Amino acid sequence: MNNLLLKSYLRCKRKAWLDLWGEKSLKTWSAQQSIHLITEFSNFNEFTKGDLFNGRKACEKGVKGVIGIKIIDKVKNNLKIELNPSLLIRTNGDSIWGKYKYLPAVSKLGHRTTREHQLDLALCSIFIERFQKAKVEYGLVISKQNYKLYTEKIFISKKLRDKAINLFFELNESLKYKIPNITENRKKCSICSWKQFCDKEATSNGFLTDIDGIGRKTAQSLKNIGIHNVKQLAASDKTKLKSKLSINDENDFKKINQIINQSKSYLSGLPIYLKSHNDLLDLFKKLNQGFYVFDIESNPDEDHDFLYGLLSVENVYDQNNNFFYKPILNLINKNKYNLEILKQLILRNNWPILHFGETEKITMIKMAKIINLNKFDIDSLESRFIDLHLLIRNSWILPIKNYSLKTVANWVGFDWSQKNISGSKALYWWIQYRNTNENSFLEKIINYNKDDCLATLEIIKWHLDNAQKFL
Numbered sequence: 001m002n003n004l005l006l007k008s009y010l011r012c013k014r015k016a017w018l019d020l021w022g023e024k025s026l027k028t029w030s031a032q033q034s035i036h037l038i039t040e041f042s043n044f045n046e047f048t049k050g051d052l053f054n055g056r057k058a059c060e061k062g063v064k065g066v067i068g069i070k071i072i073d074k075v076k077n078n079l080k081i082e083l084n085p086s087l088l089i090r091t092n093g094d095s096i097w098g099k100y101k102y103l104p105a106v107s108k109l110g111h112r113t114t115r116e117h118q119l120d121l122a123l124c125s126i127f128i129e130r131f132q133k134a135k136v137e138y139g140l141v142i143s144k145q146n147y148k149l150y151t152e153k154i155f156i157s158k159k160l161r162d163k164a165i166n167l168f169f170e171l172n173e174s175l176k177y178k179i180p181n182i183t184e185n186r187k188k189c190s191i192c193s194w195k196q197f198c199d200k201e202a203t204s205n206g207f208l209t210d211i212d213g214i215g216r217k218t219a220q221s222l223k224n225i226g227i228h229n230v231k232q233l234a235a236s237d238k239t240k241l242k243s244k245l246s247i248n249d250e251n252d253f254k255k256i257n258q259i260i261n262q263s264k265s266y267l268s269g270l271p272i273y274l275k276s277h278n279d280l281l282d283l284f285k286k287l288n289q290g291f292y293v294f295d296i297e298s299n300p301d302e303d304h305d306f307l308y309g310l311l312s313v314e315n316v317y318d319q320n321n322n323f324f325y326k327p328i329l330n331l332i333n334k335n336k337y338n339l340e341i342l343k344q345l346i347l348r349n350n351w352p353i354l355h356f357g358e359t360e361k362i363t364m365i366k367m368a369k370i371i372n373l374n375k376f377d378i379d380s381l382e383s384r385f386i387d388l389h390l391l392i393r394n395s396w397i398l399p400i401k402n403y404s405l406k407t408v409a410n411w412v413g414f415d416w417s418q419k420n421i422s423g424s425k426a427l428y429w430w431i432q433y434r435n436t437n438e439n440s441f442l443e444k445i446i447n448y449n450k451d452d453c454l455a456t457l458e459i460i461k462w463h464l465d466n467a468q469k470f471l
């Protein structure tokens with residue numbers, strides 16, 4: 001029983017159980033977890049200015065930062081606990097080692113300090129106090145945003161300590177019984193290393209949260225009226241459902257209609273087309289003259305777009321796949337933009353710019369405004385963007401769990417040349433590149449970005465072909 005299991009438990013009860021009892025070979029590598037570990041070490045190293053050492057001897061020496069320490073103790077009822085504090089920071093005080101003591105610190109990714117950070121600090125504080133025989137008043141949350149290190153003090157109140165201990169007992173109880181159910185909040189699963197394992201079970205049981213548009217609340221409302229799985233939802237009558245759920249709002253009614261259709265498509269494996277002939281003709285006309293496919297790779301914590309990838313497509317039906325891909329690297333985040341990409345986009349200013357998701361359009365319009373492009377040119381640039389994600393969402397109901405680029409492209413038959421790939425993995429490579437200057441990491445990122453562009457192209461081809469068939 002340790003604080004790492006408590007962290008897992010706070011994310012998802014099932015995750016803690018699987019971390020302890022699960023078959024380890026079914027666990028997959030998590031890019032997010034690796035990014036966290038690399039960032040954590042880099043933040044701790046910077047915070048302690050390199051005075052960072054491992055183990056108990058480092059505490060005796062009184063170094064600024066101590067990592068890799070293990071404290072074994074007991075809580076009420078003789079329950080054994082093992083603590084692995086992420087970092088101990090030296091501060092003034094009186095402890096078993098002399099005129100200094102240690103405080104616990106954790107590292108966070110992103111802006112939000114969570115319950116997980118607070119409770120981990122509280123649990124560690126209780127046992128660090130006993131270990132060093134000196135009080136811990138607060139812990140630190142260390143993070144880095146835009147190349148600047150930030151620290152936040154978390155005061156370890158009695159209430160927070162009690163909460164941490166109670167949760168630890170709750171965790172201990174939970175681990176004695178059978179595996180907990182899959183969380184209703186499936187958003188948490190996206191970065192979990194047990195995702196593949198849980199996905200299989202959710203699919204075989206027809207979980208409602210497997211349907212795009214159904215979150216925890218909607219699933220609960222449906223269960224309250226006797227709809228427990230995808231099959232029951234697909235067989236439901238929308239008008240009866242509307243009345244049972246007491247829906248008056250037009251948008252909520254549309255949503256009910258949409259999730260019923262989504263579950264029908266999911267079960268049958270067949271797409272449903274929603275659009276009109278005119279929309280399709282309009283799109284054909286726009287793309288006929290040639291177009292760009294555009295995709296950006298970025299590091300959100302540093303607000304840094306490090307790669308702009310541009311695929312030039314003269315003819316969408318070119319059998320020889322003579323599409324020209326140009327990667328534009330922006331390795332130094334000095335000016336936060338690289339004008340080369342804007343120049344490229346303006347080279348063929350009658351070509352539409354196809355992208356998946358809103359990021360690319362927002363970024364380029366922001367860049368155009370920063371360099372004071374005139375309003376006419378900005379409007380003209382803006383009108384060229386076609387968000388394929390939006391287009392697909394408005395045109396189709398597809399038999400898939402979500403409408404991310406990876407899911408849609410895989411479904412239309414596109415395979416990424418590098419296996420088990422994701423945006424998080426590209427970010428992981430970028431962080432590795434930054435730490436090592438190894439060009440092989442850049443090559444992997446560029447290949448990944450090129451594949452993202454090709455995947456987007458494959459989706460538009462599928463859309464053009466299949467929308468015609470449906471009309």
Ligand code: SF4
Nearest residue numbers: 012183189192195198
């Ligand atoms: S995949 Fe989801 S349900 Fe399964 S352990 Fe992870 S967070 Fe929990």
